[in-house]
Amino acid sequence: MQNAPFPAPESMSHFYIVIAVALLICGLCVALAVVYIRLYKKLKAESQARQVALAELEENERNFRFITENSADVIWTMDIATGKFTYVSPSVYNLRGYTVEEVMAQPIEEVMTSESAERAFGALAHAVELWNAGTRGDTRKVTEIDQPHKDGHIVPTEVVTTLHTNAEGQLTSIIGISRDITERKKTEEVIRNLAFYDSLTKLPNRRLLLDRLELAIAQAKRKEESLVLMFIDLDKFKPVNDVYGHETGDWLLQSVAQRMVCCLRESDTAARIGGDEFIVLLPEIHKRADAYMVAEKIRDTISQPFPLTNGDQLHISACIGIAIYPEHGLTEKQLMKSGDAAMYQAKESGRNRVWVYQKSGDDSIAEDDIRVRLNWKRSYESGERRIDEEHKELFRLASILINATMERDEHPEMFDKAFQALLTHAAKHFAGEERILAAYEYEDLEEHARLHRDLVERAGTFHQATVTNQLSTGQLIDFIIDDLVKGHMLKKDRKFYHLFRKML
Structure with a gap:
């Protein structure tokens, strides 16, 4: 039996190379498969994450739109360069009575009162100035703004604004929220009234x-x-x-x-x-x-x-x-x-x-100390009891003042007190006399009242002039006797005495 011959060495070497190449190719395929599977899983995970992010973004957008469109506050954005609104939430209708389209078309002068515009633009200019100077921290500003309603009344609002920049960091717009503070203002007014006004009379x-x-x-x-x-x-x-x-x-x-x-x-x-x-x-x-x-x-x-x-x-x-x-x-x-x-x-x-x-102290003149006295006579009576009683009192007070005037240098406080007493009683008497004459329908009442006012005014002027030594004591006494007593009570007043004597 004859044995089979062994393959040649060259053939075996080639075989091993083929096997090695085949194994390498298999390994590469497996590696590629693993890489592919991993990439696939990663891409799938990223796709799912992207879908989740998109869903969340859409949900956030829906929520933001829901908030802006249903919030009682008005949310808005404005372009700084043009001063025009770029967005206004629909709640502006509830605040001001205007639709979004109407507000978007309004110039800034119609959005707020002139006083509020001055305040708002001042705050904006200050914020921009700080930004340009490098102070770029919190740009949030709170300002009270009065805004006109479509029906004509003014709506007080609190406006919160924040500066907004573009991708290059340049200021481009303002984001704002306007809130109706009418009820707050009413509450503040109630509190203010309680603090500064009497609750019963409403007086301060x-x-x-x-x-x-x-x-x-x-x-x-x-x-x-x-x-x-x-x-x-x-x-x-x-x-x-x-x-x-x-x-x-x-x-x-x-x-x-x-x-x-x-x-x-x-x-x-x-x-x-x-x-x-x-x-x-x-x-x-x-x-x-x-x-x-x-x-x-x-x-x-x-x-x-x-x-x-x-x-x-x-x-x-x-x-x-x-x-x-x-x-x-x-x-x-x-x-x-x-x-x-x-x-x-x-x-x-x-x-x-x-x-x-008057300064405290007994600085009045006693009746027994009166050296110069204006005496009342029965012929001076008018026939009206109240007027006659007040005329008698004026005579008495005039007598006291004349004596106090003569002693003014030694007792200035006595002079002042006597003068005030006479002038106070004269003003009271004039007012009462005018009421009585009005009841009798005195035809010259208006002119008589004018004389009263003139006498009171002149008395005050004479008193001040006497205190400052611009008027002599004698001149003041002449005014009391000649103008007040003789000139008015004993002459001017006699023109209406006939009204009372007809009743006797």
Whole structure:
């Protein structure tokens, strides 16, 4: 049996090479398969992640759109260069009554009031200036803006803005949120009223009065003017509460407040400081006589009856104390103290009076010390009891003032007190006399009232001139005797005496 021959060495070598190549190719295929599978899985995972991200983005976009379109706040964007809106949420209709299209077409001047525009542009210019200077932290700004509603009323809003940049870091737009703060403003007003106004009479309270007094003093000092503070205390108010109850008492205080305000200018302040006490501030008073006239007007209107619905009438009066800046005080505290003291001086002098502050002390002239006296005669009587009684009192007070004038150098405070007493009574008498003449339909009443005002004004001028030594004592006495007593009461007043004597 013959053995099979072995392959040649060259053939075996070639075989092994083929096997090696085949194994290498298989390995590469396997490696490629593994790489492919991994890439496939990675691409699949990235695709799924992308789909999830897109879904989330779409969801976020839907949520953002839902928020912007349904939020009570107005969300908007504006191009800085043009000042035009690039987006406005639909809620602007609820805020301002305009549609989105109408608002987008509006110039910036129609979006807010002129005062608000000045404030808003100022804040924007400041923010841009800080940005350009390198301060680029928080650009958020909060500004209160008044915006016009389509129906004409003004809507107060709080606007929160943030600067926005493009990809290159350049400022391009503003993102803003506008919120209606009408209810907040109403609440703030209620709180302010509780803090600064009397809840019963709606007049300013002590705190607001002191604020205004401080400003008025500063202004009077700067302009070298006077101001007047009046302390007003009601007489016979407690019996009203006791007889008719607190509800009627509250109504009476409200009625007094209304009457008081009607006697004042817009620039004046009437305040209730508690109970039945009031204070009136008169800034920019140029003549002392003006203060007397206002005080007497207030006293007179308070003394008029207050009719109740059941037919009863309430009768009260008031004591009014006057303090004048700078004569009676240079500070709020000094003026308040002087005004309060003057009010108590008015009470002590008989109530239902107007009294200018005098330094404490018994500086009045006793009746027995009067050396020069104007004597009342029966022939001076008019026939009207009330007018005659007041004329007698004017004679008495004029006599006191004449004597005080002669002793003014030694007792200046006595002169001032006597003068204020006469002028206060004269103003009261003139007001009462005019009411009586009106009841009798006196045809020359208007001219007679003008004479009264002229006398009061001249008296104040003469007093000031005497204090500053621009008028002699003799000239003042001549005014009292010749103009006030002889010229007016004994001559001018006689023109209407016939009205009363017809009734006798």
